[in-house]
Amino acid sequence: xxxxxxxxxxxxxxxxxxxxxxxxxxxxxxxxxxxxxxxxxxxxxxxxxxxxxxxxxxxxxxxxxxxxxxxxxxxxxxxxxxxxxxxxxxxxxxxxxxxxxxxxxxxxxxxxxxxxxxxxxxxxxxxxxxxxxxxxxxxxxxxxxxxxxxxxxxxxxxxxxxxxxxxxxxxxxxxxxxxxxxxxxxxxxxxxxxxxxxxxxxxxxxxxxxxxxxxxx
Amino acid sequence: xxxxxxxxxxxxxxxxxxxxxxxxxxxxxxxxxxxxxxxxxxxxxxxxxxxxxxxxxxxxxxxxxxxxxxxxxxxxxxxxxxxxxxxxxxxxxxxxxxxxxxxxxxxxxxxxxxxxxxxxxxxxxxxxxxxxxxxxxxxxxxxxxxxxxxxxx
Amino acid sequence: xxxxxxxxxxxxxxxxxxxxxxxxxxxxxxxxxxxxxxxxxxxxxxxxxxxxxxxxxxxxxxxxxxxxxxxxxxxxxxxxxxxxxxxxxxxxxxxxxxxxxxxxxxxxxxxxxxxxxxxxxxxxxxxxxxxxxxxxxxxxxxxxxxxxxxxxxxxxxxxxxxxxxxxxxxxxxxxxxxxxxxxxxxxxxxxxxxxxxxxxxxxxxxxxxxxxxxxxxxxxxxxxxxxxxxxxxxxxxxxxxxxxxxxxxxxxxxxxxxxxxxxxxxxxxxxxxxxxxxxxxxxxxxxxxxxxxxxxxxxxxxxxxxxxxxxxxxxxxxxxxxxxxxxxxxxxxxxxxxxxxxxxxxxxxxxxxxxxxxxxxxxxxxxxxxxxxxxxxxxxxxx
Numbered sequence: 001x002x003x004x005x006x007x008x009x010x011x012x013x014x015x016x017x018x019x020x021x022x023x024x025x026x027x028x029x030x031x032x033x034x035x036x037x038x039x040x041x042x043x044x045x046x047x048x049x050x051x052x053x054x055x056x057x058x059x060x061x062x063x064x065x066x067x068x069x070x071x072x073x074x075x076x077x078x079x080x081x082x083x084x085x086x087x088x089x090x091x092x093x094x095x096x097x098x099x100x101x102x103x104x105x106x107x108x109x110x111x112x113x114x115x116x117x118x119x120x121x122x123x124x125x126x127x128x129x130x131x132x133x134x135x136x137x138x139x140x141x142x143x144x145x146x147x148x149x150x151x152x153x154x155x156x157x158x159x160x161x162x163x164x165x166x167x168x169x170x171x172x173x174x175x176x177x178x179x180x181x182x183x184x185x186x187x188x189x190x191x192x193x194x195x196x197x198x199x200x201x202x203x204x205x206x207x208x209x210x211x212x213x214x215x216x217x
Numbered sequence: 218x219x220x221x222x223x224x225x226x227x228x229x230x231x232x233x234x235x236x237x238x239x240x241x242x243x244x245x246x247x248x249x250x251x252x253x254x255x256x257x258x259x260x261x262x263x264x265x266x267x268x269x270x271x272x273x274x275x276x277x278x279x280x281x282x283x284x285x286x287x288x289x290x291x292x293x294x295x296x297x298x299x300x301x302x303x304x305x306x307x308x309x310x311x312x313x314x315x316x317x318x319x320x321x322x323x324x325x326x327x328x329x330x331x332x333x334x335x336x337x338x339x340x341x342x343x344x345x346x347x348x349x350x351x352x353x354x355x356x357x358x359x360x361x362x363x364x365x366x367x368x369x370x
Numbered sequence: 371x372x373x374x375x376x377x378x379x380x381x382x383x384x385x386x387x388x389x390x391x392x393x394x395x396x397x398x399x400x401x402x403x404x405x406x407x408x409x410x411x412x413x414x415x416x417x418x419x420x421x422x423x424x425x426x427x428x429x430x431x432x433x434x435x436x437x438x439x440x441x442x443x444x445x446x447x448x449x450x451x452x453x454x455x456x457x458x459x460x461x462x463x464x465x466x467x468x469x470x471x472x473x474x475x476x477x478x479x480x481x482x483x484x485x486x487x488x489x490x491x492x493x494x495x496x497x498x499x500x501x502x503x504x505x506x507x508x509x510x511x512x513x514x515x516x517x518x519x520x521x522x523x524x525x526x527x528x529x530x531x532x533x534x535x536x537x538x539x540x541x542x543x544x545x546x547x548x549x550x551x552x553x554x555x556x557x558x559x560x561x562x563x564x565x566x567x568x569x570x571x572x573x574x575x576x577x578x579x580x581x582x583x584x585x586x587x588x589x590x591x592x593x594x595x596x597x598x599x600x601x602x603x604x605x606x607x608x609x610x611x612x613x614x615x616x617x618x619x620x621x622x623x624x625x626x627x628x629x630x631x632x633x634x635x636x637x638x639x640x641x642x643x644x645x646x647x648x649x650x651x652x653x654x655x656x657x658x659x660x661x662x663x664x665x666x667x668x669x670x671x672x673x674x675x676x677x678x679x680x681x682x683x684x685x686x687x688x689x690x691x692x693x694x695x696x697x698x699x700x701x702x703x704x705x706x707x708x709x710x711x712x713x714x715x716x717x718x719x720x721x722x723x724x725x726x727x728x729x730x731x732x733x734x735x736x737x738x739x740x741x742x743x744x745x746x747x748x749x750x751x752x753x
Contacts, residue, residue: 005572012569013506025558028513040520042542044527069676071438104441104533109541109673118527240684266592267608270687270715272700283700285687285715289592289608295687318595321723322715329428344421344752353426 041151044105044118046098049140059115062091066107074100094137114158120150218293242297250300251310264290268316273326275355280307280332311337329354393422400748411733416726423752431712437676444531447750450489452481453692455535461688461699462537466681469666474539475618476659483648488515489693490641493745500742501579514562538669556653580635584728584740594724597717598695603640604632610691622651637743680707694718694745718746
């Protein structure tokens with residue numbers, strides 16, 4: 001009979017209408033901003049920079065890798081210099097243009113120093129179109145506790161890795177120092193035996209920092 | 218499914234063209250492209266009834282069109298055809314009479330790379346606007362907005 | 371204006387009327403224009419006009435590292451970002467000869483099928499919107515889609531722009547409660563589909579509006595390179611998951627539904643059936659997923675340093691059965707870290723080729739639903 005299908009459909013609509021008042025499955029919206037959904041840990045929005053103790057010492061070493069890899073090219077980094085003009089391992093300026101950034105998370109993935117991560121902050125409306133959305137380093141820097149708060153799983157893993165790396169570095173430095181000392185002593189004894197031969201190698205320099213990829217050097 | 222070499226020798230003997238093999242692709246002279254494509258489409262051995270993709274590429278010494286052919290009837294493929302033309306006035310026979318699916322893709326290749334398809338029913342720009350003078354996917358196209366008048370903004 | 375033969379032969383003087391449908395029109399699913407020549411209400415000529423959203427994705431990709439284009443592929447067909455990632459990853463893996471671990475393959479298949487659910491659900495909602503069932507079906511569809519987007523967000527970090535696939539695997543492993551939630555979804559989704567079908571499939575108005583409208587004959591569909599549900603609705607059993615056996619699809623048992631008439635109703639119904647098959651695949655995948663790495667060693671290295679990824683010179687064409695049809699990426703490498711040529715074979719772009727053929731002789735409201743049944747996303751049409 002003509003019309004049965006329409007009636008069936010109306011029944012579905014009616015069921016949805018009634019159940020949307022009490023069944024959670026059908027009532028999926030919430031009253032934002034009074035209520036908020038729990039944030040997913042992996043949720044990524046815009047990048048921020050991380051510092052360990054003081055904001056003057058960011059973890060970023062201004063290696064420029066993220067700026068080069070950034071697909072829409074929204075990161076600009078200028079390396080800091082000391083009084084003699086020698087480049088320092090920290091950024092003088094670090095700008096991210098949030099109006100260009102497309103939240104892809106590539107910067108976080110490529111950073112060899114775990115210095116840049118994706119934030120959960122999403123309420124970023126500003127009055128200005130250009131300057132206000134160009135985030136400078138003072139607005140980007142956040143303590144590592146913030147990272148621990150928003151993404152505990154990743155933060156714990158990364159901190160553990162960093163600690164391990166640091167310990168390894170320390171151990172390597174100690175080992176190198178010990179080796180250098182032994183070598184110097186050996187050279188000394190050798191030199192005392194055969195006065196006119198020079199020690200063939202100079203003592204090892206202190207261990208290099210954790211090896212960054214080729215680009216960083 | 219025949220190997221690329223077998224297809225090459227078969228096509229050479231049947232259509233009387235000289236074809237070179239480039240990796241998986243068969244490089245066909247543009248004069249014979251239509252015949253080769255027609256042969257591939259109509260011969261029961263191949264039945265390449267489905268033209269999947271048409272790509273125009275700018276190699277600096279000339280423009281190249283790549284066709285990926287599949288057979289829906291025999292569930293085989295691909296046979297990759299290529300043809301080369303010069304950059305100044307690149308003319309290639311259109312395959313739209315054989316496969317309707319080439320219509321928009323050839324328009325796209327014309328629009329972005331600047332390959333003229335002879336025999337295409339409606340060769341106009343498709344993605345860029347009418348009156349745009351450049352071919353954006355050519356290697357010498359600079360990405361700056363060339364048409365932009367700075368005083369306008 | 372061009373002269374067109376009139377279909378009707380009234381005894382008074384009439385003339386054809388040229389109308390632009392779009393680009394700012396809710397029925398065109400974005401900024402898309404149809405230049406229509408009308409004889410009364412009947413369409414005598416229709417020319418699609420596109421390019422309003424053109425951003426030269428292919429040129430952008432030629433100027434950045436291989437991985438740099440991955441987030442941009444999300445923005446092609448922004449409803450199905452996972453399958454876009456999939457096709458691109460497949461093409462580059464073919465080019466560079468990178469192996470993918472088994473667990474990653476399973477994850478990819480789970481994501482691709484979830485994406486298919488998202489796309490088809492949304493399509494049906496919007497198709498009904500075009501039919502005049504204003505927004506109720508769309509909101510039902512959105513409600514269900516939301517559940518899947520939540521899953522995407524949990525794993526990939528983003529709801530729509532997932533950027534989840536990497537060459538040689540995926541970005542991160544599944545979260546512990548992902549699989550249980552997918553299992554729950556698999557149980558609940560058929561119920562939603564039943565409800566949707568009860569709402570629609572026997573609905574006389576829907577049948578009157580969609581049956582025998584926009585018929586696409588088999589031969590024309592094949593010759594016009596139509597792919598995906600459109601092609602299958604015309605009765606051609608061609609599914610790249612079955613033909614190419616890419617990834618691990620040959621391990622799964624599923625059927626390829628095909629239509630009979632090739633009209634709008636068949637195109638709608640094929641999608642419902644395909645969703646049911648997708649649920650079957652998901653069910654198997656969730657049960658069988660092995661443990662192990664989610665990205666190969668080589669892939670992980672390149673994900674860390676995309677600039678060092680330099681496939682040897684050559685070219686590769688990778689294609690998958692995306693929800694909208696065959697999505698192919700043709701990548702040419704010249705041995706540097708940027709692709710020399712990068713071409714997207716976009717299904718919704720090519721499926722538009724026969725829009726005019728399907729619309730001729732129909733009325734304007736029919737043209738709207740025919741366009742809706744093609745299932746286009748302008749981000750992919752214009753690239």
